Amino acid sequence: MFADFMVNAWVAATIVAVVAGVVGYFTVLRGSAFAAHALPNGAFAGAAGASLLGVNALVGLISFSLLGALSIAALGRRARHDVATALVVVMMLGLGALFLSMTTEYAPEIFALLFGEVLGVSSNELVPTALIGAVSIVAILALYRPLTMSSVVPEIAESRGVSSRAMDLAFLVVLALVTTMAVPVVGALLIFSLLISPAAAARAFTSRPLRAVLLSVALALATVWAAIALSYLSNLPIGFFVGAVGALNYGLARGWSGRPGNKPRPGSSRRGSGAVLADA
Amino acid sequence: MVAGLAPVIEPGFFSNGPVQLALTVGGVVAVVSGLVGTFTVVRGQSFAGHSLADIGTAGGSAAFLLGVSPLYGFFAMNLLAAGAMELIGLRRPRGRDLATGVVLGAALGLAALFLYLDTTSTSTTGATINVLFGSIFTLSTSLVPVVAVFGGVAVGLVLLLYRPLLLSSLSADLAAARAVRVRLVGAGYLVALAFAVSLSAIAIGAILSTALLIGPAATALRLTRRPGLAMAAAAGLGVLATWLGVLLAYDSFYWQPSSQGWPVSFFVVALVVVLFLAAQAFVAMRERRV
Numbered sequence: 392m393f394a395d396f397m398v399n400a401w402v403a404a405t406i407v408a409v410v411a412g413v414v415g416y417f418t419v420l421r422g423s424a425f426a427a428h429a430l431p432n433g434a435f436a437g438a439a440g441a442s443l444l445g446v447n448a449l450v451g452l453i454s455f456s457l458l459g460a461l462s463i464a465a466l467g468r469r470a471r472h473d474v475a476t477a478l479v480v481v482m483m484l485g486l487g488a489l490f491l492s493m494t495t496e497y498a499p500e501i502f503a504l505l506f507g508e509v510l511g512v513s514s515n516e517l518v519p520t521a522l523i524g525a526v527s528i529v530a531i532l533a534l535y536r537p538l539t540m541s542s543v544v545p546e547i548a549e550s551r552g553v554s555s556r557a558m559d560l561a562f563l564v565v566l567a568l569v570t571t572m573a574v575p576v577v578g579a580l581l582i583f584s585l586l587i588s589p590a591a592a593a594r595a596f597t598s599r600p601l602r603a604v605l606l607s608v609a610l611a612l613a614t615v616w617a618a619i620a621l622s623y624l625s626n627l628p629i630g631f632f633v634g635a636v637g638a639l640n641y642g643l644a645r646g647w648s649g650r651p652g653n654k655p656r657p658g659s660s661r662r663g664s665g666a667v668l669a670d671a
Numbered sequence: 672m673v674a675g676l677a678p679v680i681e682p683g684f685f686s687n688g689p690v691q692l693a694l695t696v697g698g699v700v701a702v703v704s705g706l707v708g709t710f711t712v713v714r715g716q717s718f719a720g721h722s723l724a725d726i727g728t729a730g731g732s733a734a735f736l737l738g739v740s741p742l743y744g745f746f747a748m749n750l751l752a753a754g755a756m757e758l759i760g761l762r763r764p765r766g767r768d769l770a771t772g773v774v775l776g777a778a779l780g781l782a783a784l785f786l787y788l789d790t791t792s793t794s795t796t797g798a799t800i801n802v803l804f805g806s807i808f809t810l811s812t813s814l815v816p817v818v819a820v821f822g823g824v825a826v827g828l829v830l831l832l833y834r835p836l837l838l839s840s841l842s843a844d845l846a847a848a849r850a851v852r853v854r855l856v857g858a859g860y861l862v863a864l865a866f867a868v869s870l871s872a873i874a875i876g877a878i879l880s881t882a883l884l885i886g887p888a889a890t891a892l893r894l895t896r897r898p899g900l901a902m903a904a905a906a907g908l909g910v911l912a913t914w915l916g917v918l919l920a921y922d923s924f925y926w927q928p929s930s931q932g933w934p935v936s937f938f939v940v941a942l943v944v945v946l947f948l949a950a951q952a953f954v955a956m957r958e959r960r961v
Binding site: 419422423424425427428469470471473474476477478480481482484485486488489491492493580583584587588591627628629630631632633634635637638641645 | 712715716717718720721722768769773776777779780782783784787878881882884885886936937940941943944951955
């Protein structure tokens, strides 16, 4: 299980899980699950475009995910956020379909971006993954206070000079970075599960942000490690185990927070907003 | 009149079998999506609408494994998923977003498993790709009755629930005060959505399914606040985008330098987005003048 060819997979999955645990907490707090699905899913169009132009796939991924983030933020000003996200993701996928129809030879490689190829990660893919991951974590830490406040109580944040629009844009840009980092190594579907389930479970267990962020990272790590081990032992795809372990985590967390004496309000910031602000 | 349009419409457009079928099925799907989608936009459930198209893939690939028609797998999975979303059912929009996310994550895991089993047992990878991108020109005529029945069920449910659904979408508290069973109506709507999305994802692919569900409805709601009018306009705009998209895709076989043709989904999506942006700009201009 820890043979040479598996080492890169363990390292890549660990980096991705740490970043996804941290960024995922804010994704759940802000209710941005749709954007977390849309950017990784649509970004593959960038990779398809890059292969058409003969440039590095990473360039295509980063430019498309940034473009997607900017479009969602821009459209979201006048239209509803979920409508803006839906329109942006279909536009990106439509462009992807166009690019793919023009380059038939690279198709399997691009579909690997959707489902992930974590066992095929090469050592020189690890460097950009680690670098972009570090940048996203630093960005989140730098924004920690205003971002938390603007996610939980936007009106109060505005009155203290924290612009909701600026925070929205900043968060979407971080999501775009996470996309660029994760899609080449774990695939679009897997990064989405890792962003949502561990953080949602962590939020159901505790409403204090620092504890929830740490718990979310721990759960994300446990999920990918268990998934790689189970996948190695059973020969079934990693994506399945990430999905299953994630759903199990969330179910357990909901069950735990639903105990008598514990108000079952995960996903709602009502119960937690006082505690969230106290910690921030 | 057709002769006058010769420079625009390449030869054989109207007499071509696959094109006629694409126009018919695409038109029906666009109408159903527009009618159902208006409520999706009003209720802020675009994410659920988009997710169901992806979630159905898991059911489709499971059905493939069992040797059943993927259509049934698609429907069964989507109904299950709609039920799960309703069960996790958090009423605030943010909670709904989370419920959809958790269900989508789990379903994508299942899709990965079934697709893997499909490919190892029969070595066909095309299934997901087909569902994702769709192929409106390769529809089979046997699909037409299915489209009609399921489209009818979705539209019938929405029309049946019309008044309580509208009230509870605009203000759940007001609806509850008038003895509307808000949760039941919401669940009924999710079932209609599951039918509409399964239908469109199977017929024209997941990308177009979301585009036609959200785009025309959002455009129509920018232009008018009257719900009945918005539904009619959404259906009309959807049909317009689909038919123009099919026409452009057909024409593109004759464009230089590629002799391969551009994908329909690209054209339809582009038209849907252009219509939406035009409506945005129009409303902004009108507001400035007032």
